[in-house]
Amino acid sequence: MPYWWKKQRSAAKNKNKSAKKSGDVQKTPVRGNDTSGTVTDIPCLTMGTDLKTRIQQLKKTTGNSSDIVIHEIMLGSGNDLPAAVISVDGLDDPKMINENLLEILMGNPEIDGYLDGENILDSIIKHVIKIGGVKKVMNWNDLFAELLSGETILLIDGVYGGISISTRGGKQRAIEEPLTEVTVRGPREGFTESxxxxxxxxxxxxxxxxxxxxxxxxxxxxxxxxxxxxxxxxxxxxxxxxxxxxxxxxxxxxxxxxxxxxxxxxxxxxxxxxxxxxxxxxxxxxxxxxxxxxxxxxxxxxxxxxxxxVFIQFFQSADDYYTRFDIATALRFLRVLSYLISLVGPAVYVAVTTYHQELIPTQLVFTLAAQRETIPFPAVVEAIGMEIVFEILREAGLRLPRPIGQTVSIVGALVIGQAAVQAGLVSPAMVIVVSITAIASFSTPSYFIAVSARLYRFVFMLLAATFGFYGIIIGMIALVVHLTSLRSFGVPYTAPIAPFIRSNSGDTVIRVPMWSMRARPRLFSQKNIVRQAENQKPMPPKQKNAANGEQP
Incomplete structure (x- = not known):
C-alpha cells in the first residue's frame, strides 16, 4: 500500500475518533471497487434530519460552488413539508427535473397521502416519483457520489437520508465517424466520451x-x-x-x-x-x-x-472482414512489409552504402557516389538528421490546428528536403529513402504500433553504421526475443505464430475465407469454441440436366 494512501487512511481514522467524542461522525458501510461483495468502513459525516443544516453542510463542503443548484420547495398541496431538490448545472437534465420532478412534488394533492408515516422515502420512491433509477442515499459519501455524477438529490426536512433520482443529462458530443480508424467499408459510428x-x-x-x-x-x-x-x-x-x-x-x-x-x-x-x-x-x-x-x-x-x-492484431483492420479473404490477405502482407520498411529502411541504406557496396548494381554505385561526393557527413549522420527533422515536422503537424498542421507538414517537408539537397547537406537518394520510410509508417492501421517502428528505427541505423548487415540481423534477433518474452494477461504476445497454434493461424497475416473460420481463438476462449455451423462454404446451385430431365 502506498505511503500517501496509508497517511490518508490514518488521518481519516484519527478524525473519526476525535469526532466520535462530539457525536458528529459515524462509520457507515460504503461499497468500494471490490465486486466480491466485501464492504469497507469509511468514516462519513452524519446527515442528520434538519434540512437547513444539511443544505449549509452541502454548501460548505462544495465551497458554495455556483454550479450546485438547490431548489427549496414545499411538498404536497398543503405546503407544510419543506424539501430541497439539488442538482449540478451542466450534468443534469433541467427539462426532466422541471417537468417530471418539480411539477409532481409541488402543489400536487395526489401525493399528500404519501407524506405521512415513518417510511416517507420508501413511499415517495414507490408511488410518487415516475423516473427510473431512483434509490435512497443514507450518508454524505453516497450523496456526493450520486450528485457529482449528474443525479438529482431530494432531501426532506425531518427525514433522515435522501433520494437519488436519475436525471443525468448535459451536452454530449454526437456520434461521429472515428478519426483514427478510417475504413473504406463498414459502419461510420464511433465511440464518444459518454x-x-x-x-x-x-x-x-x-x-x-x-x-x-x-x-x-x-x-x-x-x-x-x-x-x-x-x-x-x-x-x-x-x-x-x-x-x-x-x-x-x-x-x-x-x-x-x-x-x-x-x-x-x-x-x-x-x-x-x-x-x-x-x-x-x-x-x-x-x-x-x-x-x-x-x-x-x-x-x-x-x-x-x-x-x-497479440502482435499480429495491430496489423489487422476492420476492412479485412468486410471484404473478400484474398484481398484482405494481400493488404495484410502489404502492411507487414510496410512496417518492416519503416523499421529497417534507412538502416539497410546505411549498411549498403557504408559496408556492402558490392550488393548494389555498378551503375547505381556510380550514381550514389556522384551524389555523395559533396556531402560532408557520413551516411548514418545524414540518415539520423533527416529522420529527426521529419519527426519534428510530423509532431508539429499533429499538434497544430488541422488546416495549419497539414500545410506545415507538406510545405515543410518539400521546402526543407529540396533546400537540404541544394545546399549539399544530404543526397537525393537519402531524401527518397526517408520519404518512403515515412509513407510506409502511415500504412500501419494502429498508430501506437507504428510509433514502435519509429523509435527502433534509430537503433537499427546505429547498428547498421557499426556492424553493417550483421548489426541489423543482431537487432532483429534481439527484437524477436523481446517480442516473444511479452505477455498480455498471460497470453503470449507473438501467438499464434510463436508458439504456433495451427487452429488459430487462419486469421494472422493470412485471412482464410469466412466460412472456414469455425472456431474461436483458443488463446482467449476455452469454451463455446464453435461459432458457426459446418458446410457454410458457398456452392453454386445445381443445374437441371437436360439429357435425363433431372431437376436441381
Whole structure:
C-alpha cells in the first residue's frame, strides 16, 4: 500500500475518533471497487434530519460552488413539508427535473397521502416519483457520489437520508465517424466520451443477455466510472478474474483517460510495444468480444481498451472482414512489409552504402557516389538528421490546428528536403529513402504500433553504421526475443505464430475465407469454441440436366 494512501487512511481514522467524542461522525458501510461483495468502513459525516443544516453542510463542503443548484420547495398541496431538490448545472437534465420532478412534488394533492408515516422515502420512491433509477442515499459519501455524477438529490426536512433520482443529462458530443480508424467499408459510428453511449453502441451489435458489464469507481478524487465488458460463456474465466484483480488494486487520485488504466494494469512496463489494443470503433470491440476478449470502457474518452492483445492484431483492420479473404490477405502482407520498411529502411541504406557496396548494381554505385561526393557527413549522420527533422515536422503537424498542421507538414517537408539537397547537406537518394520510410509508417492501421517502428528505427541505423548487415540481423534477433518474452494477461504476445497454434493461424497475416473460420481463438476462449455451423462454404446451385430431365 502506498505511503500517501496509508497517511490518508490514518488521518481519516484519527478524525473519526476525535469526532466520535462530539457525536458528529459515524462509520457507515460504503461499497468500494471490490465486486466480491466485501464492504469497507469509511468514516462519513452524519446527515442528520434538519434540512437547513444539511443544505449549509452541502454548501460548505462544495465551497458554495455556483454550479450546485438547490431548489427549496414545499411538498404536497398543503405546503407544510419543506424539501430541497439539488442538482449540478451542466450534468443534469433541467427539462426532466422541471417537468417530471418539480411539477409532481409541488402543489400536487395526489401525493399528500404519501407524506405521512415513518417510511416517507420508501413511499415517495414507490408511488410518487415516475423516473427510473431512483434509490435512497443514507450518508454524505453516497450523496456526493450520486450528485457529482449528474443525479438529482431530494432531501426532506425531518427525514433522515435522501433520494437519488436519475436525471443525468448535459451536452454530449454526437456520434461521429472515428478519426483514427478510417475504413473504406463498414459502419461510420464511433465511440464518444459518454460511457453509457459507448456501452449502448456495443449492445446494439451484440443482442445477447450474456453480454455482461461490471462497473467500477476508480480514482480517489475523480471517482471515474469504468466498465468491464465481456460475454459470459465465451471469455476465459481465469483471464477475466485477473482483469478484475488488477482493476481492484488501482489506488490513484485520478483517472482521466483509458491510458491511465492501461499503464496501471499492463503486464510489462518497460516496452514500447502496446500490450493492450485500443479502438474507438464499436464494430471492432464487438468482434473482439465475440472472440473471447474483454473490453474496458472509461467514462470521458472514446478509446476502449481490449485485452488480451497479440502482435499480429495491430496489423489487422476492420476492412479485412468486410471484404473478400484474398484481398484482405494481400493488404495484410502489404502492411507487414510496410512496417518492416519503416523499421529497417534507412538502416539497410546505411549498411549498403557504408559496408556492402558490392550488393548494389555498378551503375547505381556510380550514381550514389556522384551524389555523395559533396556531402560532408557520413551516411548514418545524414540518415539520423533527416529522420529527426521529419519527426519534428510530423509532431508539429499533429499538434497544430488541422488546416495549419497539414500545410506545415507538406510545405515543410518539400521546402526543407529540396533546400537540404541544394545546399549539399544530404543526397537525393537519402531524401527518397526517408520519404518512403515515412509513407510506409502511415500504412500501419494502429498508430501506437507504428510509433514502435519509429523509435527502433534509430537503433537499427546505429547498428547498421557499426556492424553493417550483421548489426541489423543482431537487432532483429534481439527484437524477436523481446517480442516473444511479452505477455498480455498471460497470453503470449507473438501467438499464434510463436508458439504456433495451427487452429488459430487462419486469421494472422493470412485471412482464410469466412466460412472456414469455425472456431474461436483458443488463446482467449476455452469454451463455446464453435461459432458457426459446418458446410457454410458457398456452392453454386445445381443445374437441371437436360439429357435425363433431372431437376436441381
Amino acid at each position: 460511457l453509457r453511449v459507448n456501452t449502448s453502441l456495443i449492445r446494439k451489435r451484440i443482442k445477447d443477455p450474456n453480454l455482461w458489464i461490471e462497473n467500477f469507481k476508480i480514482g480517489e478524487v475523480t471517482q471515474t466510472d469504468v466498465a468491464l465488458m465481456y460475454i459470459k460463456g465465451i471469455v476465459n474465466d481465469k483471464i477475466l478474474e485477473e482483469a478484475r484483480k488488477r482493476l481492484n488494486t488501482i489506488k490513484i487520485d485520478a483517472i482521466l483517460e483509458s491510458g491511465y488504466i492501461e499503464q496501471l494494469i499492463e503486464d510489462r512496463t518497460y516496452t514500447i510495444f502496446p500490450t493492450m489494443y485500443h479502438s474507438e470503433r464499436p464494430d471492432v470491440v464487438a468482434a473482439n468480444l465475440l472472440e473471447g476478449r474483454f473490453a474496458i470502457i472509461v467514462d470521458g474518452t472514446p478509446f476502449v481498451l481490449l485485452a488480451p492483445a
